[in-house]
Amino acid sequence: MAETRTHRGNVPAETSSLVGRRAELDEIAVLIGRSPLVTLTGVAGVGKTRLAVRTADRHRDSFADGVWVVELSAQQNGDLLGHEIAAVLGLREQAVRPQAEVLADFLADKRLLLVLDTCDHLVDAAAALLRRVLPEAPHVRVLATSRRPLGLPGERVLPIEPLAAPGPGATGAAVRLFTERAHALVPGLTLDPVAVAQVCRLLDGIPLAIELAVRRLRALSVQQIAERLDDRFALLVGGSRTPLGRHQTLRTAVGWSHELCTAQERLLWARLSVFTGVFDAGDARAVCADGRLTGLPLCGLVDKSILIAEGSRYRMLGTIRDYGREWLRRLGEEDVLVRRHRDHGRAP
Ligand SMILES: Nc1ncnc2c1ncn2[C@@H]1O[C@H](COP(=O)(O)OP(=O)(O)OP(=O)(O)O)[C@@H](O)[C@H]1O
Ligand SMILES: [Mg+2]
Structure with a gap:
């Protein structure tokens, strides 16, 4: 006879605040x-x-x-x-x-x-x-x-539509998300509301894109983030005023984070894309480390919102994983890494 476990449900805990909605x-x-x-x-x-x-x-x-x-x-x-x-x-x-x-x-x-x-x-x-x-x-x-x-x-x-784009008063859930994540990263940071609103508009109010952009506040001001995004998007649409599709907006935001990573972080990101659920540092080392990847820059990837840390374990959002997987394929390492991941799963 089939039977259920005694506890009723498996809802995962949320690890950051939910804004709006x-x-x-x-x-x-x-x-x-x-x-x-x-x-x-x-x-x-x-x-x-x-x-x-x-x-x-x-x-x-x-x-x-x-x-x-x-x-x-x-x-x-x-x-x-x-x-x-x-x-x-x-x-x-x-x-x-x-x-x-x-x-x-x-x-x-x-x-x-x-x-x-x-x-x-x-x-x-x-x-x-x-x-x-x-x-x-x-x-x-x-x-x-x-x-x-x-x-x-x-x-x-x-x-589900993106978070409300900011109106003239720079309000709206997208701005709130940017501001909350910014203050969590750099407590007490003063933010220029006009620039925050501009970044949120450029990113179409897509939460993941906003979270990635916030991570740049360690090195750039909001104005600089807005300018660089603006340049990048202008480049993509050949300087025309045509808005990018949302898909392209997000890809660009993820691509920008990718460029920000060191070579070792990029390689680790690509290799970690073979993990589909949570893993710990030991799993990551066993599957990903070799002569080319000697360190294991997990903290660097957490810093850039590429990895989500949950206690001593890590996971990646699907979109981020897909990007890493594409990179892994381009590196010609997909088969090897998939095999290493499978063998690791079988290890006693
Ligand atoms: N309303 C919100 N408030 C705060 N954070 C949010 C909100 N919506 C989304 N996020 C954050 O944005 C990121 C992307 O969200 P989520 O993973 O839910 O997107 P998704 O639509 O399921 O994407 P996919 O199609 O890739 O599965 C996550 O880090 C999530 O925590
Ligand atoms: Mg999802």
Whole structure:
């Protein structure tokens, strides 16, 4: 018989403040009340995962059988989606039956919220699985995040827009995010509100881009950040006034952080992209270190917001990882590193 773990849920703790988004959180709550499947869509780095995790936390007590977050960015194989969910729910393997059937049976009488985070690359598999499972599980709610909708009938899609761009009074959530992160980095720093507003506008209010730009405050003033971003964007659009797409804005922001890294940090970033979840310094050393990468500049990468430190462990956001992976491929090291990562996982 399948069985669950005793604790009800696995909502990760948030490691930084959440800025704004009250209206979105309320809207998500309403949609969850109305539909078995709610999907948050939007460009990379806009804050879909943050909203999903905060929603999960808010609903901890509303679902008798718990709130469960399944992080899917690492799962490349859609056929294993059901296994991934079952593992998080603590369901024992039942290899003889199709996983969708096992999940449907298990969930039939459950009252739980399932967050499927980062479905982008598994949209078809997720849709097929939920089409089978949801009709049998009337008290289960699914909150998905994905750059595109799953395409199921009854799915409620909520497009997440970037944080409100600053108005004339330099207010708005984007400015608040910049200011909060800046003060966390350099307490007591005086910021020119006009320049902050300009940076936020240039970065289209995309939270990840803003967080990366803030890191430059160690070496540059906000005015200098604004000027350099402006130059860079002007260069990209050939000096025309055409705004960049948001995707391009974020890529540029990530690329700028990349240029800021030392050669050793860049190499470590690229190599660490083979880790899909959390890892510690020992894992990083075992997989990434060699004659070319003698030091292990993890702190340098944390400083630049490339790595997120959680106690003694580290992780990377998907967009940052994708960029590193692309770099790794260009270095011709992808196969070797994937193998080293796999062998490390197998090590006793
Ligand atoms: N409202 C917010 N307040 C504070 N920080 C935010 C907010 N929204 C997003 N962030 C921060 O911005 C970064 C990107 O957010 P998040 O990972 O949620 O984006 P995403 O839309 O899920 O991106 P992806 O499509 O790559 O998965 C994270 O560091 C997150 O903590
Ligand atoms: Mg995400």
